[in-house]
Amino acid sequence: MQTIDMATTDLRSLNAMLQGQPQDTNETAWEVLNPRGAHALAVGLDAPIAVTVRGSTGYYCAGMNKQASVTVTGSAGPGVAENMMSGTVVIDGDASQYAGATGHGGLLVVKGNASSRCGISMKGIDIVVHGNVGHMSAFMAQKGNLVVLGDAGDALGDSLYEARLFVRGSVKSLGADCVEKEMRPEHLTLLAELLDRAGADARPEEFRRYGSARQLYHFKVDNASAY
Amino acid sequence: MTDQPPRTQPRLSATFTNDVNSEIRRAAATGIYDIRGGGAKRRVPHFDDLLFLGASISRYPLEGYRERCDTAVTLGTRFAKKPIRLDIPITIAGMSFGALSGQAKEALGRGATMAGTSTTTGDGGMTEEERGHSKLLVYQYLPSRYGMNPDDLRRADAIEIVVGQGAKPGGGGMLLGQKITERVAGMRDLPVGIDQRSACRHPDWTGPDDLEIKILELREITGWEKPIYVKVGGARPYYDTALSVKAGADVIVLDGMQGGTAATQDVFIENVGLPTLACIRPAVQALQDLGMHRKVQLVVSGGIRSGADVAKALALGADAVSIGTAALVALGDNDPRWEAEYNALGSTAGAYDDWHEGRDPAGITTQDPALASRLDPVEAARRLRNYLAVMTLECQTIARACGKSHVHNLEPEDLCALTIEAAAMAGVPLAGTDWIPGRGGY
Amino acid sequence: MCGIVGLFLKTETLRPRLGGLLTDMLITMTDRGPDSAGIAVYGAPQDHKLTVQSDTPDTVFPALEHWLQEQDATITLRRLDTHAVVSLPAERAGAIRAALAGDFPGLRVMGSGKAMEIFKEVGLPRDVADRFGLREMAGSHGIGHTRMATESAVTTDGAHPFSTGPDQCLVHNGSLSNHNGLRRTLAREGITVSSQNDSEVAAAYLTWKMREGANLGQALEAGLSDLDGFYTFVVGTETGFGVLRDPVACKPAVLAETEDYVAFGSEYRALVDLPGIDTARVWEPEPATVYFWER
Numbered sequence: 001m002q003t004i005d006m007a008t009t010d011l012r013s014l015n016a017m018l019q020g021q022p023q024d025t026n027e028t029a030w031e032v033l034n035p036r037g038a039h040a041l042a043v044g045l046d047a048p049i050a051v052t053v054r055g056s057t058g059y060y061c062a063g064m065n066k067q068a069s070v071t072v073t074g075s076a077g078p079g080v081a082e083n084m085m086s087g088t089v090v091i092d093g094d095a096s097q098y099a100g101a102t103g104h105g106g107l108l109v110v111k112g113n114a115s116s117r118c119g120i121s122m123k124g125i126d127i128v129v130h131g132n133v134g135h136m137s138a139f140m141a142q143k144g145n146l147v148v149l150g151d152a153g154d155a156l157g158d159s160l161y162e163a164r165l166f167v168r169g170s171v172k173s174l175g176a177d178c179v180e181k182e183m184r185p186e187h188l189t190l191l192a193e194l195l196d197r198a199g200a201d202a203r204p205e206e207f208r209r210y211g212s213a214r215q216l217y218h219f220k221v222d223n224a225s226a227y
Numbered sequence: 228m229t230d231q232p233p234r235t236q237p238r239l240s241a242t243f244t245n246d247v248n249s250e251i252r253r254a255a256a257t258g259i260y261d262i263r264g265g266g267a268k269r270r271v272p273h274f275d276d277l278l279f280l281g282a283s284i285s286r287y288p289l290e291g292y293r294e295r296c297d298t299a300v301t302l303g304t305r306f307a308k309k310p311i312r313l314d315i316p317i318t319i320a321g322m323s324f325g326a327l328s329g330q331a332k333e334a335l336g337r338g339a340t341m342a343g344t345s346t347t348t349g350d351g352g353m354t355e356e357e358r359g360h361s362k363l364l365v366y367q368y369l370p371s372r373y374g375m376n377p378d379d380l381r382r383a384d385a386i387e388i389v390v391g392q393g394a395k396p397g398g399g400g401m402l403l404g405q406k407i408t409e410r411v412a413g414m415r416d417l418p419v420g421i422d423q424r425s426a427c428r429h430p431d432w433t434g435p436d437d438l439e440i441k442i443l444e445l446r447e448i449t450g451w452e453k454p455i456y457v458k459v460g461g462a463r464p465y466y467d468t469a470l471s472v473k474a475g476a477d478v479i480v481l482d483g484m485q486g487g488t489a490a491t492q493d494v495f496i497e498n499v500g501l502p503t504l505a506c507i508r509p510a511v512q513a514l515q516d517l518g519m520h521r522k523v524q525l526v527v528s529g530g531i532r533s534g535a536d537v538a539k540a541l542a543l544g545a546d547a548v549s550i551g552t553a554a555l556v557a558l559g560d561n562d563p564r565w566e567a568e569y570n571a572l573g574s575t576a577g578a579y580d581d582w583h584e585g586r587d588p589a590g591i592t593t594q595d596p597a598l599a600s601r602l603d604p605v606e607a608a609r610r611l612r613n614y615l616a617v618m619t620l621e622c623q624t625i626a627r628a629c630g631k632s633h634v635h636n637l638e639p640e641d642l643c644a645l646t647i648e649a650a651a652m653a654g655v656p657l658a659g660t661d662w663i664p665g666r667g668g669y
Numbered sequence: 670m671c672g673i674v675g676l677f678l679k680t681e682t683l684r685p686r687l688g689g690l691l692t693d694m695l696i697t698m699t700d701r702g703p704d705s706a707g708i709a710v711y712g713a714p715q716d717h718k719l720t721v722q723s724d725t726p727d728t729v730f731p732a733l734e735h736w737l738q739e740q741d742a743t744i745t746l747r748r749l750d751t752h753a754v755v756s757l758p759a760e761r762a763g764a765i766r767a768a769l770a771g772d773f774p775g776l777r778v779m780g781s782g783k784a785m786e787i788f789k790e791v792g793l794p795r796d797v798a799d800r801f802g803l804r805e806m807a808g809s810h811g812i813g814h815t816r817m818a819t820e821s822a823v824t825t826d827g828a829h830p831f832s833t834g835p836d837q838c839l840v841h842n843g844s845l846s847n848h849n850g851l852r853r854t855l856a857r858e859g860i861t862v863s864s865q866n867d868s869e870v871a872a873a874y875l876t877w878k879m880r881e882g883a884n885l886g887q888a889l890e891a892g893l894s895d896l897d898g899f900y901t902f903v904v905g906t907e908t909g910f911g912v913l914r915d916p917v918a919c920k921p922a923v924l925a926e927t928e929d930y931v932a933f934g935s936e937y938r939a940l941v942d943l944p945g946i947d948t949a950r951v952w953e954p955e956p957a958t959v960y961f962w963e964r
Binding site for chain 1: 404431451
């Protein structure tokens, strides 16, 4: 286990060290101490390493992650795992707004609550939030799966494309073009697998599925107010 | 025989012109605003309204073709470990694969490389065609983040965070489904053939204080090597320039209202934004107020057509210009050789702007394989290279005439204005006077 | 566009440390606002306090002190760098302020009230805090701001917090889009906004609403329909502390609450050194929701 203390190491050195790990590195376990809400921690990683950040992080922790597993033992600031490509990011506490924004792949797990715009413009990432998500979550979400064990805020899935949304609790309101959809066997299978990977103690049957009504896919004058 | 009383001739309204009435009928029939490509078509004060004051006795000109007049410009000298050096102060503006065909993107890359300058990706990600054929490629970081990934970020020579564009500052938009082919849809993670709605703000930051953190993240991902540009649409150029500097930009790209777009509402293109001419001086003033002029480079775009336009933009304080529409025309856009086909589409060469429909007879703004194959990328690249060479020669001709051994030594004081409007907007005196409207001197 | 910090103490224990805690929070927000910084501190209540500022304090403040003494020997002046806090009887405050405007035209009144003192200057937060000795200040609550100026000048006048009523202050992160029209409306209501800053219009708006009888919570509620654009506001009154985010809620905001305090930071970073933060309830305020604590 390699330990990096942010009280004595600057951000550039930390990221350069983590980004510099080759595919076959022997140093697969890393620990980052004293993050104290710093921004852009462990961004742009591209090797199968495990990084544990002990504390809370600022904006864009694990941004554009590939392959790596990043765990934050505290809470994460805005844009955690933004544009993630692959790998896993786990937040033990809460995540601020834009969690998993534009993510293309990989798995983001938030053990606490996620704030507004969770999964905004997501493009293939899987996001599992053990708690609640805030307003405008999955806005313009294109691909991937958002699973919420708690409640969802206002305007869930506004202007949704093909991302799938699963919510166990209540939904304060659905956004434009987002509708509840039938939970078919393949969705239950998918959800079971996601819950399992995210270490979430919930049964797929407890969830409702939401998706795009696809009414905004081709402009119709009667929908003009929804654009 | 009866005497008819004399009748007045039918008189068309200056308010309700035939253009206006045709748009009212179109809107009434369809219920959707008019979407088109290109930039503002209305007349606005422009570089044509400025003239250079050549040298004579009080100033000495340089000998054309013999005495040197440098054109190179380096972008990204503030923070980036690897700034970009361009041989000419003219770059190719961001245009997406999707809006343009693969052949057109390849031609832009080849032509720019031959001319010693950079080209730029657009909304939709980086293609192999353009990366492979562009020696210097600027990768746009847009609100949609279509195709955004860290590998392409690191393959780029510079990163351009797009906040807005001159055709639609503050706007997102909608690209109709005709151009969302399988390849385009795949690159953008969208279903094939749907209308693509695009956001007007970035998904994970808003405002300059957040932008500063976003720039930090991008620098950390790319090892502080790449110049970070911030592109804004011309609307509040003083503040936007100052805030981009404060947020940590290396380069500011300022796109005036004549700047083109692949597709947006006509009402937006024609009614929102500031003419390019009016954008430059406030932006330069902001850089000067912060002690950053020439340290943070300013790239101006929107309606640049000739070496004279380049020289005028530089004289007003820009470090370089970029061209979009002009580059497409050089490739063959709106060429009269396709007049019959333009007519069939209800348009005419020079007026065709339905780029979003994907039926471009010139094969440039299309994803239709048959149409796209009309453009030979090698031959089109040569035309672009020639055009860039002419613009550069023209710019040097003017600079030498003003006694400058580098085009960057052109100054606002080398200019006069033909109209009061242009004098006020460009901050140069009305020709033959020392009057700059709004700044005294009369 | 800025960084905001705020601390509202629910118990007596931390009061001597208020200035020190706020200073560290403020300095952490330097990246969000390097242009200017300011702070409003609610200290021990007095009959009436007036915080004034001068660009030429070395000549103006001695003259001012002399002039005040002539008006009333009980009036005292405490100078802190470019600012001075004048303590005076409440019943004389109106007349003295009116006379000040005539005799000391360059003097700026930053704020007034029973408890609030307000300090702000151009410069980095660390330097601004040092100049005023912020670290040593005690009090019941305080609000600080680091500014990255958007559309108005980088001046003392443009710095936050803004105070447009007794013991009232407001700081803002964001950018209002209808402040010019609102400024004209307020002028018709007899409320002057002295700077070109959009945030001062928001402060004046709340003052107007409270003048019309609203409490702070009601004034903030009304602001949701009348103030357009992007904002996270933190506001203070003599006994209260409020937070409001616009319905879009893009600008960041983190709240923390313990038995001892309520703390606000634009980023979590600002809160990391507060005592007991590890066990505090930490959350992000909901959009278009008024948060309001009153002693």
